[in-house]
Amino acid sequence: MKENRPSATAQRVAMQRAAHQLLDDPKVFDDPVALRIIGKESASALQANPRQYETTKLSPYLRAFVAARSRHAEDELALGVRRGVRQYVILGAGLDTFAYRNPYPGGVLHVFEVDHPATQTWKQARLDEIGITPTGDLTFAPVDFETQTLADGLRGAGYDPGKCTFFSWLGVTEYLTTEAVMATLRFIASAPKGSGIVFDYMISPSLLTPAQRTRFDALARRVGSAGEPWQAFFDPELLTKDLRAMSFGSVEDIGPDEINARYFKDRKDGLRVGSLSHVMKAQV
Numbered sequence: 001m002k003e004n005r006p007s008a009t010a011q012r013v014a015m016q017r018a019a020h021q022l023l024d025d026p027k028v029f030d031d032p033v034a035l036r037i038i039g040k041e042s043a044s045a046l047q048a049n050p051r052q053y054e055t056t057k058l059s060p061y062l063r064a065f066v067a068a069r070s071r072h073a074e075d076e077l078a079l080g081v082r083r084g085v086r087q088y089v090i091l092g093a094g095l096d097t098f099a100y101r102n103p104y105p106g107g108v109l110h111v112f113e114v115d116h117p118a119t120q121t122w123k124q125a126r127l128d129e130i131g132i133t134p135t136g137d138l139t140f141a142p143v144d145f146e147t148q149t150l151a152d153g154l155r156g157a158g159y160d161p162g163k164c165t166f167f168s169w170l171g172v173t174e175y176l177t178t179e180a181v182m183a184t185l186r187f188i189a190s191a192p193k194g195s196g197i198v199f200d201y202m203i204s205p206s207l208l209t210p211a212q213r214t215r216f217d218a219l220a221r222r223v224g225s226a227g228e229p230w231q232a233f234f235d236p237e238l239l240t241k242d243l244r245a246m247s248f249g250s251v252e253d254i255g256p257d258e259i260n261a262r263y264f265k266d267r268k269d270g271l272r273v274g275s276l277s278h279v280m281k282a283q284v
């Protein structure tokens with residue numbers, strides 16, 4: 001990320017979720033706050049022309065993936081709450097809206113939004129501007145994953161390391177170094193039994209076909225020119241092994257075929273995810 005500047009990609013993916021609410025039927029991820037969180041001007045512009053962010057042929061694939069990863073994370077969170085999860089840590093939260101429609105108020109689920117300090121300050125100003133407030137317990141924990149540990153960032157925020165916790169990490173790992181990603185995963189592996197994480201990651205370019213590589217290069221140029229270059233990529237098999245070695249008891253990697261089978265089956269509009277990213281679920 002550009003020094004001391006809020007993440008530009010956070011606004012972009014939030015716009016994808018907002019566009020999903022307007023364009024796609026049925027919705028894979030139903031988010032009643034998605035349109036408001038992008039800000040008044042962007043919301044009006046999007047309502048006037050919902051396809052305005054469909055700038056390339058790849059846009060619907062990206063919108064589908066952004067919707068599917070949030071759906072998967074929140075489905076897993078709901079299962080987690082049933083088995084005793086009492087803290088939800090949203091890593092690199094950007095304009096994630098869970099805390100503002102949290103259906104578990106009254107001390108059942110404490111939400112922690114962890115993000116780069118510059119993005120978090122910008123989000124708080126946005127929330128004030130549009131008058132959105134949390135519906136349950138929420139604490140902000142500013143952390144730069146490259147220079148601080150998640151443990152340090154959460155310690156001052158009232159996070160209880162003894163409680164069963166679910167983490168999501170959506171659209172973030174590719175912007176970090178491999179070392180920063182692995183250090184954070186090791187911390188999560190040390191959480192109490194029943195804790196878990198859902199995160200997405202980019203496939204190593206060396207594993208892509210030439211056609212996939214062309215799409216990868218086009219997207220990489222776009223995020224690079226926004227000042228947030230991709231840095232970390234993974235081989236699904238090796239990542240699965242590494243997570244098992246960290247003592248995650250159950251590890252499930254979901255690739256594009258499985259995501260499409262689960263969330264985009266039998267659609268009339270043909271909406272589906274592309275093939276550059278996977279979603280990983282790991283449970284302690």
Ligand SMILES: C[S@@+](CC[C@H](N)C(=O)[O-])C[C@H]1O[C@@H](n2cnc3c(N)ncnc32)[C@H](O)[C@@H]1O
Pocket residue numbers: 001006007009010013014091092093094095096114115116117119143144145146169170171172175176
């Ligand atoms: C593409 S956005 C995703 C936001 C959100 N998870 C979502 O899906 O809408 C990337 C997020 O990663 C965060 N991020 C990038 N580098 C970071 C770092 N070094 N430390 C903390 N957060 C970082 C950005 O602030 C931003 O919120």
